[in-house]
Amino acid sequence: xxxxxxxxxxxxxxxxxxxxxxxxxxxxxxxxxxxxxxxxxxxxxxxxxxxxxxxxxxxxxxxxxxxxxxxxxxxxxxxxxxxxxxxxxxxxxxxxxxxxxxxxxxxxxxxxxxxxxxxxxxxxxxxxxxxxxxxxxxxxxxxxxxxxxxxxxxxxxxxxxxxxxxxxxxxxxxxxxxxxxxxxxxxxxxxxxxxxxxxxxxxxxxxxxxxxxxxxxxxxxxxxxxxxxxxxxxxxxxxxxxxxxxxxxxxxxxxxxxxxxxxxxxxxxxxxxxxxxxxxxxxxxxxxxxxxxxxxxxxxxxxxxxxxxxxxxxxxxxxxxxxxxxxxxxxxxxxxxxxxxxxxxxxxxxxxxxxxxxxxxxxxxxxxxxxxxxxxxxxxxxxxxxxxxxxxxxxxxxxxxxxxxxxxxxxxxxxxxxxxxxxxxxxxxxxxxxxxxxxxxxxxxxxxxxxxxxxxxxxxxxxxxxxxxxxxxxxxxxxxxxxxxxxxxxxxxxxxxxxxxxxxxxxxxxxxxxxxxxxxxxxxxxxxxxxxxxxxxxxxxxxxxxxxxxxxxxxxxxxxxxxxxxxxxxxxxxxxxxxxxxxxxxxxxxxxxxxxxxxxxxxxxxxxxxxxxxxxxxxxxxxxxxxxxxxxxxxxxxxxxxxxxxxxxxxxxxxxxxxxxxxxxxxxxxxxxxxxxxxxxxxxxx
Amino acid sequence: xxxxxxxxxxxxxxxxxxxxxxxxxxxxxxxxxxxxxxxxxxxxxxxxxxxxxxxxxxxxxxxxxxxxxxxxxxxxxxxxxxxxxxxxxxxxxxxxxxxxxxxxxxxxxxxxxxxxxxxxxxxxxxxxxxxxxxxxxxxxxxxxxxxxxxxxxxxxxxxxxxxxxxxxxxxxxxxxxxxxxxxxxxxxxxxxxxxxxxxxxxxxxxxxxxxxxxxxxxxxxxxxxxxxxxxxxxxxxxxxxxxxxxxxxxxxxxxxxxxxxxxxxxxxxxxxxxxxxxxxxxxxxxxxxxxxxx
Numbered sequence: 004x005x006x007x008x009x010x011x012x013x014x015x016x017x018x019x020x021x022x023x024x025x026x027x028x029x030x031x032x033x034x035x036x037x038x039x040x041x042x043x044x045x046x047x048x049x050x051x052x053x054x055x056x057x058x059x060x061x062x063x064x065x066x067x068x069x070x071x072x073x074x075x076x077x078x079x080x081x082x083x084x085x086x087x088x089x090x091x092x093x094x095x096x097x098x099x100x101x102x103x104x105x106x107x108x109x110x111x112x113x114x115x116x117x118x119x120x121x122x123x124x125x126x127x128x129x130x131x132x133x134x135x136x137x138x139x140x141x142x143x144x145x146x147x148x149x150x151x152x153x154x155x156x157x158x159x160x161x162x163x164x165x166x167x168x169x170x171x172x173x174x175x176x177x178x179x180x181x182x183x184x185x186x187x188x189x190x191x192x193x194x195x196x197x198x199x200x201x202x203x204x205x206x207x208x209x210x211x212x213x214x215x216x217x218x219x220x221x222x223x224x225x226x227x228x229x230x231x232x233x234x235x236x237x238x239x240x241x242x243x244x245x246x247x248x249x250x251x252x253x254x255x256x257x258x259x260x261x262x263x264x265x266x267x268x269x270x271x272x273x274x275x276x277x278x279x280x281x282x283x284x285x286x287x288x289x290x291x292x293x294x295x296x297x298x299x300x301x302x303x304x305x306x307x308x309x310x311x312x313x314x315x316x317x318x319x320x321x322x323x324x325x326x327x328x329x330x331x332x333x334x335x336x337x338x339x340x341x342x343x344x345x346x347x348x349x350x351x352x353x354x355x356x357x358x359x360x361x362x363x364x365x366x367x368x369x370x371x372x373x374x375x376x377x378x379x380x381x382x383x384x385x386x387x388x389x390x391x392x393x394x395x396x397x398x399x400x401x402x403x404x405x406x407x408x409x410x411x412x413x414x415x416x417x418x419x420x421x422x423x424x425x426x427x428x429x430x431x432x433x434x435x436x437x438x439x440x441x442x443x444x445x446x447x448x449x450x451x452x453x454x455x456x457x458x459x460x461x462x463x464x465x466x467x468x469x470x471x472x473x474x475x476x477x478x479x480x481x482x483x484x485x486x487x488x489x490x491x492x493x494x495x496x497x498x499x500x501x502x503x504x505x506x507x508x509x510x511x512x513x514x515x516x517x518x519x520x521x522x523x524x525x526x527x528x529x530x531x532x533x534x535x536x537x538x539x540x541x542x543x544x545x546x547x548x549x550x551x552x553x554x555x556x557x558x559x560x561x562x563x564x565x566x567x568x569x570x571x572x573x574x575x576x577x578x579x580x581x582x583x584x585x586x587x588x589x590x591x592x593x594x595x596x597x598x599x600x601x602x603x604x605x606x607x608x609x610x611x612x613x614x615x616x617x618x619x620x621x622x623x624x625x626x627x628x629x630x631x632x633x634x635x636x637x638x639x640x641x642x643x644x645x646x647x648x649x650x651x652x653x654x655x656x657x658x659x660x661x662x663x664x665x666x667x668x669x670x671x672x673x674x675x676x677x678x679x680x681x682x683x684x685x686x687x688x689x
Numbered sequence: 690x691x692x693x694x695x696x697x698x699x700x701x702x703x704x705x706x707x708x709x710x711x712x713x714x715x716x717x718x719x720x721x722x723x724x725x726x727x728x729x730x731x732x733x734x735x736x737x738x739x740x741x742x743x744x745x746x747x748x749x750x751x752x753x754x755x756x757x758x759x760x761x762x763x764x765x766x767x768x769x770x771x772x773x774x775x776x777x778x779x780x781x782x783x784x785x786x787x788x789x790x791x792x793x794x795x796x797x798x799x800x801x802x803x804x805x806x807x808x809x810x811x812x813x814x815x816x817x818x819x820x821x822x823x824x825x826x827x828x829x830x831x832x833x834x835x836x837x838x839x840x841x842x843x844x845x846x847x848x849x850x851x852x853x854x855x856x857x858x859x860x861x862x863x864x865x866x867x868x869x870x871x872x873x874x875x876x877x878x879x880x881x882x883x884x885x886x887x888x889x890x891x892x893x894x895x896x897x898x899x900x901x902x903x904x905x906x907x908x909x910x911x912x913x914x915x916x917x918x919x920x921x922x923x924x925x926x927x928x929x930x931x932x933x934x935x936x937x938x939x940x941x942x943x944x945x946x947x948x949x950x951x952x953x954x955x956x957x958x959x960x961x962x963x964x965x966x967x968x969x970x971x972x973x974x975x976x977x978x979x980x981x982x983x
Contacts, residue, residue, distance in 0.1 A: 099728075103726070105727055106725075106726055107738065117742075118742050118746075122745050122746075125749040125750075125753060126749070126752065128753055129753050129760070129863075130756065131851075353826065355826060355847070355849050357827045358827070359820060359821075359824065359827055360849050361826075361851045361852075610738060610739060610742045614735040614736070614738035617727050617738060618727070618731045618732065618734065618735035619731075620727055620728075621727025621735075625728040625729075625731055639698065642693075643696075645693075646694065647690075647692050647693040650694045651694065653978065654694075654977050654978040657978035
């Protein structure tokens with residue numbers, strides 16, 4: 004028996020425990036509407052019993068711990084869905100803004116203007132010399148150009164806006180990761196002490212949800228509540244109590260690129276979150292639309308210019324360009340297209356030079372039914388005319404220009420055909436076959452001459468060809484040890500010559516290449532007369548091998564249909580190849596001529612092309628909207644489930660309140676009873 | 690089984706969706722169109738662009754046909770006057786050929802013939818809406834008096850012809866140059882008149898000259914068929930273009946027009962559902978067990 008004080012302590016333990024449990028209930032009720040709050044549950048546990056003789060008696064109750072009720076798997080699912088929804092939440096509004104530009108109802112869109120332009124041209128058919136109608140054509144052309152400008156400029160403006168949002172988004176990410184890292188530290192220290200970190204866990208969960216809304220996040224849990232957050236592409240964001248900041252830096256295009264804390268460019272590998280939505284529109288959707296606008300504008304302008312050239316204007320002169328000439332690859336022409344002709348009489352409607360003829364109007368109208376040419380981004384360059392596989396011209400240069408990194412300006416790699424053709428007066432070969440053991444008599448002299456200077460090898464004793472080769476390759480003045488040769492003359496320096504046995508004959512190379520090497524054996528005839536070698540020629544295949552074997556160059560070279568084709572597999576759209584070799588297509592020898600980028604036909608008329616464009620935009624938006632609705636429904640369902648696990652039910656808390664209060668009352672009653680019993684014991688004496 | 694105690698976000702989300710549906714219906718009703726942005730129906734939006742282009746082309750054909758028709762009618766009525774004048778000339782020629790006229794009579798006939806010649810020149814120089822219709826593709830007066838020319842007039846135009854498209858792949862030639870109509874080798878009106886005038890004035894070879902005029906008359910009459918044919922073709926084509934326009938308009942309606950009845954009834958349903966949801970949410974008891982604790 005523990006005595007009355009033991010009974011008292013049992014009752015007191017109950018009072019303490021029930022009161023603490025009540026506190027937990029109050030906390031739950033107070034936080035009923037706190038977002039991200041997980042209800043907490045007091046864990047009441049029987050205190051360790053004591054053994055007194057044959058009896059084992061309990062010692063009351065303790066509140067062992069307060070734990071938060073949460074389902075980590077569910078929380079993880081919610082974060083993943085939040086990432087998806089975040090991406091769609093930015094993708095849909097951004098694309099809707101783009102869609103407005105292609106809306107036909109306003110009548111100012113490109114499709115309507117194309118129709119209007121060709122309508123105005125067809126009116127010339129009945130009245131080709133009417134100046135009012137001709138002015139109408141120029142006006143319609145101006146409106147068409149303006150509709151391109153408006154669309155292209157608006158797209159560029161949206162891209163800039165998205166750029167700003169991306170930079171701001173990265174800033175928010177950094178703020179959140181810093182906060183999460185701090186919380187990680189606090190949680191870690193609490194968990195180490197086995198204390199309840201539920202409140203911090205809730206806060207951290209909320210922050211992670213906000214982060215997941217911004218960027219795709221993967222969690223890795225370790226013991227003691229430790230957490231590592233990375234992006235799905237592996238970029239670390241938070242590790243324990245340390246956060247890794249992302250930073251942004253403008254690239255070549257002026258738009259911001261995102262770099263991880265280790266300096267890696269991760270702009271292209273963000274998979275979900277609001278950031279992914281912005282990036283997708285800024286880096287894929289809008290550039291594709293701008294490029295398509297460039298293609299359409301260039302196709303129309305080139306076709307109409309060519310058609311105008313085919314006819315004669317009111318003055319009987321051949322037609323000139325109707326629009327300003329598009330650049331070779333069309334880039335930027337969507338915002339740059341402009342009407343070149345201002346004088347209506349310069350429209351070339353006539354086919355025979357007479358002002359009343361409308362024969363050329365048909366060819367202008369035919370552009371509406373011609374396929375628009377694709378403008379390939381310069382990732383492939385090819386030479387203009389096929390060449391033979393034979394020797395290339397000496398000293399000619401091929402340069403390959405492309406971008407090597409996001410922020411660096413274009414780099415140029417140069418391949419020079421440094422070999423001269425014809426005779427190669429840098430190499431001479433002896434006529435007589437020799438072996439390394441062939442004996443050269445004492446007193447034999449070999450004289451090498453280049454640039455008017457001589458190098459003389461004299462055999463001081465009977466020696467061998469192998470020793471001669473050693474002496475030549477050493478070439479120091481005076482005796483060359485172990486060779487029985489002395490080197491003299493006006494140019495006895497080392498590293499000017501190299502000797503080798505080539506096909507059984509002694510071959511000597513002038514390493515400095517002054518094109519004037521001669522060799523004479525003044526005494527002795529073992530080596531034979533020396534003659535100049537034929538030049539090694541470099542062929543197209545040598546050039547291809549050089550380009551493909553160059554590790555720093557990203558481009559690959561090959562022959563397609565007899566033409567040299569150079570491709571940039573990284574598709575940055577900035578390849579530029581020039582050559583000075585007439586065999587590779589240079590117009591004038593020695594003057595750099597650019598390779599051309601091959602065009603293909605889109606197979607679509609201007610109106611078809613435009614309607615496909617509109618279809619693409621509308622389809623993208625409709626698809627994204629459908630996905631957004633679905634993602635919202637899934638997220639709602641998950642939130643529902645989370646609520647059923649972790650949500651505070653006021654009814655439940657009210658009933659708990661009653662429980663703990665009643666137990667507290669009972670325990671208080673116990674104290675009173677024990678107190679009376681103590682009184683009775685004390686009063687036993689009197 | 691524990692249920693989510695906080696269902697408010699779900700209810701709000703449902704209300705949002707019904708409000709969105711209501712708004713969409715209102716937009717459709719007020720604009721009369723089912724497709725207001727490309728995302729409403731991407732395929733229909735793309736087809737609409739093609740449809741509108743076809744409409745524009747058809748309109749171009751229509752207006753071109755109308756203009757050309759006016760041109761052809763003017764030419765035809767001019768030729769009608771030419772034919773009448775030539776008939777008078779032939780009558781005069783026959784008169785002069787019967788050899789019973791006196792010198793003064795012949796002089797009077799010659800004078801009248803000269804008047805007809807002048808009229809013919811003026812007719813050949815007819816212009817329509819400011820341009821000469823018989824000068825080929827040149828834009829200068831086709832016939833000018835030229836005493837050095839054998840027929841007394843010189844053709845300054847060219848032999849160019851214009852064609853105008855009045856349908857897809859349907860090109861109509863719209864003019865005959867004067868060199869083919871009035872001064873062709875097979876029947877040169879002016880040469881014939883000039884010769885007749887000289888013959889009557891000199892009282893020599895009148896019959897041959899009268900035959901010349903008759904040949905020219907037949908030739909011009911034959912050429913005139915061109916204009917009649919052209920006008921017929923245009924009339925037929927205009928009918929076809931009208932029916933094409935009707936078809937295109939109906940296709941446009943099918944593509945993007947709103948079915949007013951269906952949208953209106955959908956709107957009523959949505960409003961009813963929304964009202965019901967709002968009142969249901971409002972009726973939720975704001976009480977929990979706490980309110981029942983003594």
